[in-house]
Amino acid sequence: MGGLKRIPRIAQLNRMRRVLAFGVLLMAAALPRAASAQEVTVRVTIEHSQWFNCDDGPFGGPPDIYFAVTIDGNRLETRDNQISVNIGPGFTVNQEFSQRVDISRGTIPIVIEQWDADSGATGSDDQCQISATGNELDLLLDLTACTVSGEVSGVCDVTLESPSFESLEFSIRVEEPASAPGLNVRCIHDPIWPQPGDTVRITADSLDGNLGQRLADRVEIWVDNQTNPSVNAPGFNSAFTAGPYTGEKLTYGCRIVDDGLVAWTGWRTVAVGTSPLTEDYGGRIPILYTGPRSSRLDMVFYADRDSYTSSNDPQFLTDVRNAIVNSYYTEDVFLVNQDRMNYWLAEDTGRADTGCEIEAPRKSWEDAGIILHTDNLRDCAKNGVFSSEPNSFRTILHETGHRPFGLADEYCCDGGYFQTNPFPDLYSPVAPIFSLVTCAEDAVNVGRTEADCRSFVEDVPWWFDNTWFTSDPASDDLMVDRGRRRALDNRRIFWLFDVCRGSGC
Amino acid sequence: MKINRKISLAMGMVLVCAAAAQAQSTDPRTDPMPVLDHGDEQKSVRVDLHFVDRRNVEVRTVEVLRERTRVRAGDPPLLSVRVTDLQGNIIEQFNAWHPQWVFVETEDGGESRILQNDVTGDILFPFVPDAAMVTVTDVALEEKVATVDILAATHGFCRHNRTAPECANVANRAPVCVPGGPYVAECAGATTRVALDGSGSSDPDQDPFTLRWNGPFLEGSASGAKPVVTFSGIGSFSVGLKVTDDFEASSMCAADVDVVDTRLPVISCNNPPKLTPPNGPVTYNATATDVCDASVQAVVTGYDCYAIKPNGQRVDKRGSCHVAMSDGSFTIHGSGGVGTIIEWSVTATDDSGNTGRTICRLDIVNPGQNR
Numbered sequence: 001m002g003g004l005k006r007i008p009r010i011a012q013l014n015r016m017r018r019v020l021a022f023g024v025l026l027m028a029a030a031l032p033r034a035a036s037a038q039e040v041t042v043r044v045t046i047e048h049s050q051w052f053n054c055d056d057g058p059f060g061g062p063p064d065i066y067f068a069v070t071i072d073g074n075r076l077e078t079r080d081n082q083i084s085v086n087i088g089p090g091f092t093v094n095q096e097f098s099q100r101v102d103i104s105r106g107t108i109p110i111v112i113e114q115w116d117a118d119s120g121a122t123g124s125d126d127q128c129q130i131s132a133t134g135n136e137l138d139l140l141l142d143l144t145a146c147t148v149s150g151e152v153s154g155v156c157d158v159t160l161e162s163p164s165f166e167s168l169e170f171s172i173r174v175e176e177p178a179s180a181p182g183l184n185v186r187c188i189h190d191p192i193w194p195q196p197g198d199t200v201r202i203t204a205d206s207l208d209g210n211l212g213q214r215l216a217d218r219v220e221i222w223v224d225n226q227t228n229p230s231v232n233a234p235g236f237n238s239a240f241t242a243g244p245y246t247g248e249k250l251t252y253g254c255r256i257v258d259d260g261l262v263a264w265t266g267w268r269t270v271a272v273g274t275s276p277l278t279e280d281y282g283g284r285i286p287i288l289y290t291g292p293r294s295s296r297l298d299m300v301f302y303a304d305r306d307s308y309t310s311s312n313d314p315q316f317l318t319d320v321r322n323a324i325v326n327s328y329y330t331e332d333v334f335l336v337n338q339d340r341m342n343y344w345l346a347e348d349t350g351r352a353d354t355g356c357e358i359e360a361p362r363k364s365w366e367d368a369g370i371i372l373h374t375d376n377l378r379d380c381a382k383n384g385v386f387s388s389e390p391n392s393f394r395t396i397l398h399e400t401g402h403r404p405f406g407l408a409d410e411y412c413c414d415g416g417y418f419q420t421n422p423f424p425d426l427y428s429p430v431a432p433i434f435s436l437v438t439c440a441e442d443a444v445n446v447g448r449t450e451a452d453c454r455s456f457v458e459d460v461p462w463w464f465d466n467t468w469f470t471s472d473p474a475s476d477d478l479m480v481d482r483g484r485r486r487a488l489d490n491r492r493i494f495w496l497f498d499v500c501r502g503s504g505c
Numbered sequence: 506m507k508i509n510r511k512i513s514l515a516m517g518m519v520l521v522c523a524a525a526a527q528a529q530s531t532d533p534r535t536d537p538m539p540v541l542d543h544g545d546e547q548k549s550v551r552v553d554l555h556f557v558d559r560r561n562v563e564v565r566t567v568e569v570l571r572e573r574t575r576v577r578a579g580d581p582p583l584l585s586v587r588v589t590d591l592q593g594n595i596i597e598q599f600n601a602w603h604p605q606w607v608f609v610e611t612e613d614g615g616e617s618r619i620l621q622n623d624v625t626g627d628i629l630f631p632f633v634p635d636a637a638m639v640t641v642t643d644v645a646l647e648e649k650v651a652t653v654d655i656l657a658a659t660h661g662f663c664r665h666n667r668t669a670p671e672c673a674n675v676a677n678r679a680p681v682c683v684p685g686g687p688y689v690a691e692c693a694g695a696t697t698r699v700a701l702d703g704s705g706s707s708d709p710d711q712d713p714f715t716l717r718w719n720g721p722f723l724e725g726s727a728s729g730a731k732p733v734v735t736f737s738g739i740g741s742f743s744v745g746l747k748v749t750d751d752f753e754a755s756s757m758c759a760a761d762v763d764v765v766d767t768r769l770p771v772i773s774c775n776n777p778p779k780l781t782p783p784n785g786p787v788t789y790n791a792t793a794t795d796v797c798d799a800s801v802q803a804v805v806t807g808y809d810c811y812a813i814k815p816n817g818q819r820v821d822k823r824g825s826c827h828v829a830m831s832d833g834s835f836t837i838h839g840s841g842g843v844g845t846i847i848e849w850s851v852t853a854t855d856d857s858g859n860t861g862r863t864i865c866r867l868d869i870v871n872p873g874q875n876r
Binding site: 176264277290364378381399402411419421496 | 531532533534535536537538539540541542543544545547549551570572573574575576578579580581582583602604606607608609610611612615616617618621624626627629631633635670
């Protein structure tokens with residue numbers, strides 16, 4: 001760790017010397033440079049709308065509404081997540097669009113569009129008029145003051161309306177991101193599913209870009225209180241014991257401040273015991289709930305009924321916590337996107353047995369089910385559920401690569417092979433025929449060349465063998481031997497998080 | 506050391522830090538706490554498919570869930586799923602994992618993908634009102650392996666959740682109207698009861714439906730699959746049937762009803778079998794009745810008068826029989842004596858032209874035989 005910290009320390013020292021030498025004014029000039037690396041997350045939430053002029057006419061039926069929100073030039077849309085509105089014209093939307101933006105951009109444009117998806121006889125998509133001066137609503141967001149101007153004026157975190165189109169209600173928030181360049185935060189609570197009367201210990205770690213320890217100016221832990229942090233101290237980490245809890249939930253978050261950079265996990269909600277809250281989720285316990293499922297990946301842990309007494313078995317709760325910390329929270333991609341994932345426990349138990357007998361009573365919204373078991377058996381993954389021993393952290397990551405991220409295996413010769421679109425990690429032998437990108441064509445997009453493409457032959461029983469291509473390495477790779485995430489893996493994972501960001505989850 | 510240096514630096518930069526703090530647009534103080542989304546009202550359609558093998562796929566269940574659909578964007582192109590409306594327009598197309606794909610840990614801790622037969626997996630997608638059919642294609646095989654009609658399931662859900670937004674305009678096929686018939690009924694008098702049968706009607710979405718009949722029958726309208734209605738008189742009629750499902754789609758059809766009179770009038774001679782001379786003159790009035798017609802006139806159309814000798818020879822006695830005929834009346838003025846047999850033909854024709862015929866017979870006998 002000392003080696004890892006040396007370079008930043010030297011850099012800081014040099015910077016301090018420059019600052020001291022040139023005085024406060026020059027320091028003021030230097031700070032924005034440091035701050036320029038700081039990103040914020042801009043969230044636009046469409047709360048409510050109506051058909052406006054987008055009904056399909058007397059023969060077309062009610063509209064199928066979707067939204068597109070462009071934040072600083074990056075367009076996110078929900079055409080794959082349409083709202084079918086039969087009882088109209090007003091309807092609730094609650095779709096969230098978010099985008100990271102460098103705070104040094106100052107003021108950024110935001111464009112909100114509303115569309116009616118059409119097909120067949122009703123023709124192409126129709127854009128709904130939600131602005132008096134055009135179809136779309138054009139806004140400007142001052143990132144620092146968090147004020148909105150343009151066709152609508154207002155401030156962040158309050159519901160805004162389009163003038164003349166008041167039924168379109170939305171809000172804008174500017175949040176500190178879950179990570180900053182060279183700065184990450186790992187934050188977890190214990191027990192992972194507290195029961196009424198329990199105290200809850202929350203720990204926060206300040207991490208650098210390589211997930212080594214980073215000495216921070218402030219390590220803050222915020223618990224159920226938006227006025228002041230419960231803990232605010234410099235260091236590598238902090239801990240705080242909250243409770244005991246008698247309500248149905250607690251909410252907390254961790255924040256690291258260092259060198260003008262901030263990483264904030266965002267508030268997370270944790271269910272305490274069973275309550276109407278958990279009943280409302282059909283017996284799924286939100287143990288790390290960061291936001292609506294429409295814009296989050298939802299990972300659900302099941303207790304193998306032969307390994308644990310119940311989903312409240314203390315050993316199971318410890319194993320789940322460890323699985324989160326030692327699998328997902330050891331990977332920067334899951335820390336960077338920790339505010340885009342929800343973790344749940346299933347009150348129902350699952351079962352993992354020999355012969356690939358796995359069962360989990362999944363809900364339709366569960367993006368992946370993880371059955372933890374302590375039996376000595378060969379693990380298995382099918383139908384969106386996989387079994388794992390509690391300490392098989394890399395297995396959890398590998399299977400998560402398959403689902404929900406859709407990564408193919410990259411090892412030879414009996415894995416699961418396919419070419420996804422977009423952003424494949426494996427390239428089909430018939431890619432050119434089907435106008436799919438080839439490994440050679442795509443290599444440049446991940447900083448590689450055609451020479452980096454390797455191939456292997458899939459053994460297809462009773463048929464011609466297939467040759468597959470990839471530019472990810474043949475070892476120490478997430479989808480080869482459960483090693484590190486490589487460029488193609490990362491690209492696909494980040495892409496799916498981006499899809500979620502546009503309420504595509 | 507680092508902390509101390511930073512404290513010093515901070516002390517020297519109070520103004521700048523203050524400005525930087527102001528520049529922080531949001532922090533935990535203003536970052537809203539997560540709103541639990543258990544009120545999310547999105548619904549999903551889940552189609553459970555049983556893969557006996559790669560080409561032999563059975564639909565196990567189709568159901569609507571009060572839960573949102575998981576992310577599908579990341580799923581690979583193993584199965585291609587199309588959701589279409591009743592016109593065949595594609596509402597949604599997406600990839601899905603193949604349920605037969607199973608990843609099994611190998612002995613060395615690696616992993617191997619196998620294709621497992623006899624497995625069940627689900628296809629999930631958001632419930633939209635227009636959705637009617639789902640087709641599942643095995644991408645590698647380039648073969649359609651399942652076509653699933655989901656309307657029975659979506660209607661089943663909507664039947665119990667009428668206020669759900671998705672249900673207000675759910676895709677719906679009209680019932681199939683089968684009126685039965687053509688119906689032919691024998692006239693039963695002034696009015697004729699006819700049993701109609703619309704039980705061949707059906708609904709492709711397995712919806713309950715009602716049947717409503719109308720037409721020129723006396724009741725004016727009737728309901729049910731097998732009503733009995735009343736027609737007046739005879740003739741050809743057209744009855745209409747309207748079949749309406751519980752999502753208010755309907756179809757209409759019609760059937761012909763013919764009330765016919767094919768039965769002959771029944772003639773009564775109204776004479777005793779024997780007559781003793783000289784009980785004359787005597788008149789017998791033949792009458793006729795008809796099921797369909799209220800009155801039918803009997804008409805005597807001819808007669809015969811003869812005797813049969815013991816040797817069987819027929820003797821014409823028309824010369825010695827004196828009779829008179831008028832409409833249905835047959836009057837005997839002279840019987841021709843003992844042993845004579847008098848026969849007269851009577852016909853009756855109803856309004857439909859059905860003519861009944863009979864021969865009336867009277868044996869002239871000795872007084873001692875007339876008992």
